[in-house]
Amino acid sequence: MTTTAEKLKAASPSKRELIVAAARKLFLETGFGSTSMDAIASEAGVSKRTVYSHFQNKEQLFAAIMGDMCRIISGSNPDEPIPDEKPELVLKVIGLHILHSVLQHEALDVFRVVLAENATFPELGKAFWKAGPEVMKDYLAGYLSELDQRGVLSVPDPDMAAFQFMGMIKWPYHIRLLFGAGDLPTEAELEAALDQAVSVFVNGTKPNR
Amino acid sequence: MTTTAEKLKAASPSKRELIVAAARKLFLETGFGSTSMDAIASEAGVSKRTVYSHFQNKEQLFAAIMGDMCRIISGSNPDEPIPDEKPELVLKVIGLHILHSVLQHEALDVFRVVLAENATFPELGKAFWKAGPEVMKDYLAGYLSELDQRGVLSVPDPDMAAFQFMGMIKWPYHIRLLFGAGDLPTEAELEAALDQAVSVFVNGTKPNR
DNA sequence: GTCTATAAATGGATAGAC
C-alpha cells in the first residue's frame, strides 16, 4: 500500500533538493520575513507551483530547513569518551572543537536566523539549544564532574562551570563575528586565547591552594 | 529663522511620542520585516499618513528607534572610577551590573532584533557593539591592566581577559534567555554563579603559584 | 509533477481635503 508520505518521498528528489538548497541559502542569508517564495523558486530554477507541491507553505518549508540545520549542528558534536590526559590538554582539544564549530560562517547564520525567529518558531529555538549548547554542556560537565570526584579539580557545580568555560572561550569571538565587529581570527589567535582561558580555568579550580 | 528640523521638532510631540512608543514595542516584539506600518499606526492610534509625516519611511523609523535603544543601553554603562577594593569585590560589583543590564527583557529584545537585521542595518550592529560590549570591555580591561601593573594579578592580555570574564559571567544565562530555554534566574542564583566565576578568574590569574 | 497564469490579500507609500 502506498501512503501519502511514500508518494511524496518517491516523487522527484532532484527538484526537491534544488528547492531545499535554494531555501537554505536564502533563509540563512536574509531570514524568514525577507525571503519570498518567488525568490526561492527563482533561485532553485523551478516554478513556484513546484515549491508548493513539495512543501505545504512557507512556514513549513522554513521549519523543515532550519530543523535540518539543527540536526547537522547536532551531528558535529563529539561523542567519543574523553581520554585520560592532562586537563589542560583535554580542555584545549574540546575548546578548539567548540570554537571551530561555532565560528563557522554557516553556524553563525543559523544562530542569527533561529534567534531572530524565536518568537514565531519557538520549537526551533529549543531544537537548536538542545542540539548545540546543551549537548556540549552535558559533555563538558560530565568530564568536570569526574575530575572533581578524582580530586584533580574542585568543581562543586559542574553544569555552571561547563557553561562558564564555554562562555569564556566562545563569547569573545562569537559576539564580534555575529555583529560584524571583527574578522575571523587566525588559528594562532584562537589557540592563544584558548590557552589563556584554559590556564585561568584550571588554575582557578585547583583544589589545594 | 526656522529650520526644517526645528519645525519638525516643534510640531506635535504628543503624537510623535505615541508613534515612537508603538514602533518600539512592535519592532522589539516582532522585528523589522514582520512589523507593518499599518500595525504601528494602529497601535499608536493615529493614521498611517501621520506616521509618514514624522518619519520618511519604514527604514528610517526603524533606524531611529533602534538607534535610540542603543543610546539608552550606552547610558547604563558605568563611568565612575573603580574603587581600590579587593579584586573579588570589585569584579563582583561590576559583574552584577553587567548581568542586570544584559538580562533585562528589553535588552534581550534589542540584542535579538539588532542582530537579526545586522545584514540590512550594519550601522546599528556597530552602534550596539560600541555602546554596549566594547565600552564595558574597555572599562574592565583598564582595571585588569592596572591590577597587572601593580602585580596583584597576572593579566598579560587585558583586552582578551576582559572579554573572557564577560563571556564567563554573561553567556550561561544570556543564551538561555535569548532562546527561551530557561527562566530569569533569581538574584541568589545570579550571585552564586558570579561568585564561582570571580573565584575562578581571580585564583586563575594569581601571579605567584 | 511541473508549468503559466492568476486570484486574494497585504504592505509601503501618497493624494487631496481640512
Add this chain to the structure above:
DNA sequence: GTCTATCCATTTATAGAC
C-alpha cells in the same frame, strides 16, 4: 499635522493545462 481613501508593487497561495 492629521485624517480618509487609494494607488501600486509584492507576496502567499491556487487553478487549470499538459
